[in-house]
Amino acid sequence: MKLFTLINQKLETIKFSNKTKILIVIILSGIMTIGFLMFVSIFALKYDYETLFQKHTQPQVDLEEIKDIYRVNINETIHDIKQKQISNKDAIEVIQLAQQITHKQWESYQYSISHHIGGLPYFASRWLSLFFSLA
Numbered sequence: 805m806k807l808f809t810l811i812n813q814k815l816e817t818i819k820f821s822n823k824t825k826i827l828i829v830i831i832l833s834g835i836m837t838i839g840f841l842m843f844v845s846i847f848a849l850k851y852d853y854e855t856l857f858q859k860h861t862q863p864q865v866d867l868e869e870i871k872d873i874y875r876v877n878i879n880e881t882i883h884d885i886k887q888k889q890i891s892n893k894d895a896i897e898v899i900q901l902a903q904q905i906t907h908k909q910w911e912s913y914q915y916s917i918s919h920h921i922g923g924l925p926y927f928a929s930r931w932l933s934l935f936f937s938l939a
Contacts, residue, residue: 843928844928844931844932845928845932846928847925847927847928847929848925848928848929848931848932848933850925850928851925851926851928851929852929854925858916859916859917862916863913863916863917866909866912866913866916867913869909870906870909870910870913873902873905873906873909874902874906877898877899877901877902877905878899878902878903881895881898881899881902882895
């Protein structure tokens, strides 16, 4: 109570114009704090989206593409060779092309599972999680 009494006595001695300036500073600092927290929240959401999509969904899409390349190009070509619908030379060419495409897709898959999402979204997510852990 003594602290509030002391603050009240000090405020009574300050001029009205200075009280207005103090009030404006308090309001502006509150608005800037809210803006900063919104900024952090947006980047934390961006990090969560990137983590969920790029770390989980994108590798599945890459594996599906590899499976499709195998099924359509390699497996169908082997089936066509057995039925004599394609020459051996053409079949080898198709299979080699499919291997090259599969190799590129596999590298893309390896990159997507090992790629670390960092930068400002990662920082914002970690910083925001600090407040949630304190609550």
